[in-house]
Amino acid sequence: MKKIVEKSMLGKAWVAVDDSFSDSGELIKKILAARGVNTNAEIEKFLNPSIKEYMPDPFVLADMYVAAQVIADAVQNHQKIAIYGDYDVDGITSTAVFVKYLRAIGVDVVWHLPTREGEGYGLNDAAVDEIIAGGAKLLITVDCGISGVDEVAHARANGLRVVVTDHHSPDSVLPNADAVVNPKRSDDTSGLSYLAGVGVAFLTLVAVNRELKSRGLGLDNAELMNSMDLVALGTICDTMPLVGLNRAFVATGLKVMGLRQNLGLRVLMDVAGIKKASVYAAGFALGPRLNAAGRLDSASPALELLMTDNPLIAHDLANKLHAMNQERIDIQNSIMLRATEMAQECCAAGRCSLFICGENWHGGVMGIIAGRLKDKFNLPSCVATKSDGVINGSGRSIAGVDLGKIIHDALAAGVVSEGGGHAAAAGFSLDAANEAAFCEFLENAVREQLNGAVPAPEVCVDAEMDAGGATMRLVRQMGALEPFGQVIQNRCWCCMGRCCGMQS
Numbered sequence: 099m100k101k102i103v104e105k106s107m108l109g110k111a112w113v114a115v116d117d118s119f120s121d122s123g124e125l126i127k128k129i130l131a132a133r134g135v136n137t138n139a140e141i142e143k144f145l146n147p148s149i150k151e152y153m154p155d156p157f158v159l160a161d162m163y164v165a166a167q168v169i170a171d172a173v174q175n176h177q178k179i180a181i182y183g184d185y186d187v188d189g190i191t192s193t194a195v196f197v198k199y200l201r202a203i204g205v206d207v208v209w210h211l212p213t214r215e216g217e218g219y220g221l222n223d224a225a226v227d228e229i230i231a232g233g234a235k236l237l238i239t240v241d242c243g244i245s246g247v248d249e250v251a252h253a254r255a256n257g258l259r260v261v262v263t264d265h266h267s268p269d270s271v272l273p274n275a276d277a278v279v280n281p282k283r284s285d286d287t288s289g290l291s292y293l294a295g296v297g298v299a300f301l302t303l304v305a306v307n308r309e310l311k312s313r314g315l316g317l318d319n320a321e322l323m324n325s326m327d328l329v330a331l332g333t334i335c336d337t338m339p340l341v342g343l344n345r346a347f348v349a350t351g352l353k354v355m356g357l358r359q360n361l362g363l364r365v366l367m368d369v370a371g372i373k374k375a376s377v378y379a380a381g382f383a384l385g386p387r388l389n390a391a392g393r394l395d396s397a398s399p400a401l402e403l404l405m406t407d408n409p410l411i412a413h414d415l416a417n418k419l420h421a422m423n424q425e426r427i428d429i430q431n432s433i434m435l436r437a438t439e440m441a442q443e444c445c446a447a448g449r450c451s452l453f454i455c456g457e458n459w460h461g462g463v464m465g466i467i468a469g470r471l472k473d474k475f476n477l478p479s480c481v482a483t484k485s486d487g488v489i490n491g492s493g494r495s496i497a498g499v500d501l502g503k504i505i506h507d508a509l510a511a512g513v514v515s516e517g518g519g520h521a522a523a524a525g526f527s528l529d530a531a532n533e534a535a536f537c538e539f540l541e542n543a544v545r546e547q548l549n550g551a552v553p554a555p556e557v558c559v560d561a562e563m564d565a566g567g568a569t570m571r572l573v574r575q576m577g578a579l580e581p582f583g584q585v586i587q588n589r590c591w592c593c594m595g596r597c598c599g600m601q602s
Contacts, residue, residue, distance in 0.1 A: 101564050112290040114562050126575055145578050149323070150344035156305035159188040159298075160286040165277035166305040172236040173205055173306075174257070174313060180234040182221060183401075184241045184295070185392030187385050191332030192240035192263075193300040194404040195325045199303050202317060203310070208232060209396045215461055218490070218516070219525055221246035226253045235259060241295025244268045244282075252277050262336045263302050265295045267502045267520055269509075282455040282520075282564070292339050296332030297347060300325070314545045326362060327355035327375075328404060334377055335385035337522065342581030346582045352376065362403035367411040369420045371388070375441045376582045387416075390423035393462030432461040434470060437481060441471050450552050451544040453537045455491070459483035465492035465523065472496060475557040478504075478544050480526070487530045493521050496554060506544040513539045 127141070137145045157163050165419070172179055178199060183193030193209050200207040210225050229237060236259045243262035244248070250260050250273035260275040265282060272278050279302055282288040285420045293301075303322065305528035310316030314554055330351020338344050358364040367375075370383040385484035388400040404414040406408065409538055429550065433456065440454045452471055464481045471479040472494040477502055480489025495501035505517040505524040515535050517526035529537055 102559070106557070110557050112557050112559055113556050125561055125563075125572070126578070129579065132479055132560055142143065147346040147349040149326075149346050149350050152343045153288070153304075154288065154301075154305060154343065156308070158288040159279050159281060159290065159301065160283050160288070161279050162276040162302065162305050165302055165311040167300075168259060168261055168276045169238065169306045169317075170309040170313065170382070173200070173203065173315065176206070177235040178208065178233050179238060180229040180232070180243065181207065182225070182229070182237060183209065183211050183238045185211055185214050185397035186241075187239040187331040187335035187388050187400075188295045189399050190397055190404065191328040191335075191559040192296040192389060193401055195296060195299055195328050196238065196303065198325060198405060199307075199317070199322070202321065203315065206505050209401070211392070211401060212390055214398050218527065219518070221253075221259045222600055223249055223252050225260070225315060229253075229258075230257045230258055236261065237245065239263060240276065240299045241265070242276070243273065245279050247271055249273075261302075263298050264296050264516055265291075265293055265520075267506065267517075268499070269506065270385040292344055294333040294336040294338045294344070296329050296336075297338070297344065300329045300347075320326065323350070324354065324359065325354075326351040330355065331363075331380050331384060331388075332382040335389070335585065338583075339411055340377075340483060340581055342343070343423055344583075348377065352380075355380075360404065361409065361412050362406055362415065365409075365416040366419065367402065369416045377583060380408070386426075387419040387423045390426045391460055393426050394422050394429075394460075407451070418440035426463060429460050433459050433463060434467055437467050437471060438474070441475055443477070445475055449541055450477065450550075451541050452550060453482070453540055454475050454480070455482045455484055455489060455533060457483075457487050462488050464490070465494065465525075468492050469494040469560050477552065478540075479542060483524075484533075488527065488529055489533060489536075491525070491528045493519070493524045493526070495524075497555070499544055499547050504540060504547075507543065508536065508539050512541065567595060 101111055102114050106109060124447060130141055130144060142389065145323060161413050167484040181193050181196045183189040187210065193211060197207055210229065212222065212225060221239065235254055238261045240263050242264055244264040244266050250262065253260050254274065262273055262275045262278045264280045264281070267282050268280060272283065279298060280286065281288050281293055281298065307316045307322060326347065330348045333344050333347055340348055352375045355363060366384055366387060370387060372379045374382050391397050391400040397416050399418055403419065406412050436456060437454045441452050444452050461483050464483060466545055468479045468481040470480065476496060478493065478495040478499045480491050480493035484487045493501050500521040501524045502519040502521050505514065505519055505526050508514045509517045513528045513532055517524060519525055
């Protein structure tokens with residue numbers, strides 16, 4: 099490792115794995131080798147990702163066979179099915195994929211997306227009761243449900259069958275659902291833990307469709323592929339690493355998105371000024387507008403946009419989301435100024451973590467601000483709002499700190515009342531009386547994971563080159579590495595250390 103820049107304009111050191119290369123072809127091979135892609139067969143597969151090459155048997159996921167049976171039974175018996183999602187892009191696209199599929203095969207399907215401020219993340223008994231009262235016989239969760247032990251028990255006690263599909267880290271006890279499909283289960287050997295919630299939902303539909311076709315029902319496989327644009331969108335916006343099956347999902351999904359078959363996405367692309375489907379367009383133009391609805395109010399308009407076939411409704415919803423996103427930006431910028439001042443005070447005190455809490459801040463932008471502070475100060479950052487004696491917040495983490503584990507440990511210790519997430523991001527709620535206790539718990543846990551030393555901000559680059567090496571031939575060859583995405587182990591899949599897949 100050779101340090102080629104001590105400190106960039108962003109305060110990061112640039113460290114090169116290799117300091118030279120003979121030609122651009124050799125550079126491409128070194129870039130891939132540094133990411134574990136070595137043989138000619140692996141390189142070919144990586145540069146030409148296809149669903150055919152990467153698609154596993156969906157039944158490799160634990161509980162998938164049972165899930166497919168339960169859902170197929172409900173379809174065959176003409177029962178009403180409820181889909182319960184989440185208010186972010188991953189949850190919205192997961193819900194849309196499932197609802198569109200079930201509608202296409204003639205199922206009576208309803209859906210529920212919780213509100214961020216009123217209900218919060220995950221299942222809640224009141225929503226479950228409404229679903230039961232509405233006559234549904236099967237509840238399917240997408241991008242949530244793994245932490246809903248009590249709510250699943252409540253649903254089943256009242257005669258509702260439940261299938262959980264999720265990708266968030268589970269607690270030690272799984273919900274007692276009819277089936278729990280989650281590649282992060284300790285007994286799951288699929289190797290698909292990198293999937294987004296929408297990826298898990300799509301694989302579940304592949305399994306369900308296979309089971310239904312064996313019963314003389316279901317859709318043609320080509321029709322399933324029409325939803326790949328939504329699968330790609332959810333995967334990108336949930337900042338999942340674009341490796342393995344995710345890479346095939348996104349590469350294929352962007353091609354489908356480019357066909358502009360989904361009316362709502364097509365109109366939203368036009369409103370956002372997007373001419374070409376790309377990871378950047380999905381992560382920085384479409385994603386923020388879809389997310390804005392759930393951040394400020396209800397995510398329902400975003401979901402309706404993805405599912406509508408009415409041009410007038412599509413234009414109305416797309417413009418509404420565009421306006422809401424601008425409102426979100428204004429709110430975010432106002433809070434960011436104060437949060438930065440508070441973070442600087444924490445840094446001056448020598449902390450290894452940031453916990454920033456404000457009175458009556460808008461809860462919809464906590465995650466975005468946490469991500470901004472994490473990038474600015476290179477510290478695991480939790481940002482929260484305090485109202486009526488309750489603190490609700492979101493966190494974003496740096497490499498080497500598993501924030502999801504910290505929040506789960508805090509939940510087990512009684513420091514937070516609700517919480518969950520994964521290594522890079524998490525959400526939490528706690529009583530205001532525990533504010534100091536959580537701040538101390540977070541700091542101690544981060545220090546333990548970092549062994550007391552905050553890592554210096556670095557950007558790993560693959561090779562050093564002079565200006566003469568920057569040719570159009572190199573640009574074209576680098577383009578073969580698309581789709582670019584999330585940072586993995588401090589390595590970015592795109593130039594300048596910028597993560598095109600990152601969208602808080």
